[in-house]
Amino acid sequence: MARIDQTPFEAEITALTHDGRGVARRPDGKAVFVAGALPGERVMASQTRRHRSFDEARTVEVLQAAPERVAPRCEHFGVCSGCALQHFDGTGQILAKQRVLMDNLERIGHVTPERVLAPLTDAAWGYRRKGRLSVRRVEKKGKTLVGFRETDPRFVADIAACHTVIPQIGERIGALAALVDSLQARSDIPQIEFIAGDPIPGADGDAHSGIALTFRHMTPLSDADQAAIVAFAQAHDFAVFLQPGGVDSVHPLWPVEPKLRFSLPQWDLEFAFRPLDFIQVNAGLNGKMIASALELLDAQPHDRVLDLFAGLGNFTLPLARSVREVVGVEGEAGLVQRARDNAMRNGIANAQFHAADLAKDLSEESWMREGFDRLLLDPPRSGADFVLTQLPLKQFKRIVYVSCHPASLARDAGYLVNQRGWKLRAAGVMDMFPHTAHVESIAMFEPRQA
The missing domain is CATH 2.40.50.1070 (OB fold (Dihydrolipoamide Acetyltransferase, E2P))
Structure with missing residues (x-):
């Protein structure tokens, strides 16, 4: 392996990568991803790794700071990987995440939302539970x-x-x-x-x-x-x-x-969980996210709603408070049983839960043959491409998609819009993980004829 030249060089930062590093260009056009640098800054950087199509570097001196630069609260910033954006003020962080989402939708999905939702934010410190x-x-x-x-x-x-x-x-x-x-x-x-x-x-x-x-x-x-x-x-x-x-x-x-x-007081709900179960890490943002999802879904009292990747029922049980019936589907059988227990704990009788691997053939699943009016889904990072290809999408009046990975959302949005005749009516970001580069987002789709 050739020796890396660590001689500091000057770099003009033009953008931010998906993982929170500044983007610069070598004189020959090669991209350099610079840790600790922000868009609009001029920095001295030292190369740390070299690849065929891009280099990696770290900031050694800020020559011209962006207005959004702030002093990191943590003395371990830059060494600990827990945070990548503590040097970026809160407004700058969420706007950067919004740009990541919109760029992914356009570049990967070839779609643009008709409306960009106002970002959802909550406490920036001491939030991770x-x-x-x-x-x-x-x-x-x-x-x-x-x-x-x-x-x-x-x-x-x-x-x-x-x-x-x-x-x-x-x-x-x-x-x-x-x-x-x-x-x-x-x-x-x-x-x-x-x-x-x-x-x-x-x-x-x-x-x-x-x-x-x-x-x-x-x-x-x-x-x-x-x-x-x-x-x-x-x-x-x-x-x-x-x-x-x-x-x-x-x-x-x-x-x-x-x-x-944990409780969701807005819907008078209490959830029991086990120590390794998945729960949303940011309690304050979780409540706002559920409220936003339900508002976008606009489910009516007579509707039947399908909730995919339902987990403990984080969306399912709040939905059950206002619709005729909701069906939650989750891949992990233990979570399904705890979701059923939570429905019983809260006196909810109009929520069903089924265990099913949503990355496999679902044609034999009984719930797949039932009629629904609206669809909510909150898939893992890999997205929901396979299950979307299997669903009879024409039955739904609206789809709300909650995403923890903008690239998979963009891919699936492209499928819905460009191949299945839906419109991306609205999309926006939610700051579930302040000071990290993690982008949580939400999107709402309607049939094109609507």
């Missing part, structure tokens, strides 16, 4: 690191706190690292997952935090290690689970029967 912390014992440093991966994913960032994670967890990362470092199994714990619901009233009259930690461990934990973890959990008001194997191996360590709940 679900995540995975990496753990690594570093003998050269004589310590155990707990945190997110560095920009070089081979390493774990040496952090004591995180400002985007809910404070109950984010302010205790250093304490969590000290706990793991004190364990006999400190070299055999690769990760700790955290998840937070609402505080739970206790029998003692006090509310318990509703926050759970799940320790993945590669070898059995000694009685002393388990006692240390329980003492930490009791001191910080956490429930704690152990995971010695796959997802099915997760079991509570303390208390004996932990309760995890």
Whole structure:
């Protein structure tokens, strides 16, 4: 491999990549992606990697700053990969994400929305209620690191706190690292997952935090290690689970029967969940997202609604409050059962849930042969292209598509508009992950004749 020339060079930043790096051009036209640089800036950069069609670099000095540049709150910014945009003010971040969405729709889907929705935003700090912390014992440093991966994913960032994670967890990362470092199994714990619901009233009259930690461990934990973890959990008001194997191996360590709940007060709903279940990471934004989706769907009291990739029923159960019937379909059987339990918990009788792999042939599924009026879907990053090709789309008056990956939304929007005769009436972004380059978006489609 040829040696990389790390001599600093001047770069004019013209755009932002999908992962939050500035875009510049070499004199020969080759693209350079510059970490820590913003559109409109002139920087000195140093090359870090070379590829055939583009180079990578990092900012070493800002010669001319963009008006949107701000001082990052976190001292680990630029090393920890948890955030890529802390140097960009909030307005600049969400407008950049909006440009990413519109560019993807035009470039990949060859579609343009008739209306661009106002961005949805909520709290920018202390919002992250679900995540995975990496753990690594570093003998050269004589310590155990707990945190997110560095920009070089081979390493774990040496952090004591995180400002985007809910404070109950984010302010205790250093304490969590000290706990793991004190364990006999400190070299055999690769990760700790955290998840937070609402505080739970206790029998003692006090509310318990509703926050759970799940320790993945590669070898059995000694009685002393388990006692240390329980003492930490009791001191910080956490429930704690152990995971010695796959997802099915997760079991509570303390208390004996932990309760995890989150509520959606606008719809008078409470959801029970398990520590590794998927829930939206930003509670405040989640409520706004559901309200926006329901408004765009415009379901009427007599409608039957199909909700695909339904999970725990995050959209299904709010929909059930205002329509004749809603059918939720989800690939993971455990989530389907918990969605059914949540419907029963909330006294909802007009919601059905089915387990089905939405990336496979669905022709034998009974719900596929039922009539529906409207469709809501919230697929994973891979999108919903296969299931859309199987659905009898003519039955729907509207489709609302919630997306966590703008490229897959753009691809599927192109299919709906250019091959199936739909119109993209509206699209916009939602800041589910402030200070990261992650783009969450929502789109509404209607049949062209409508």
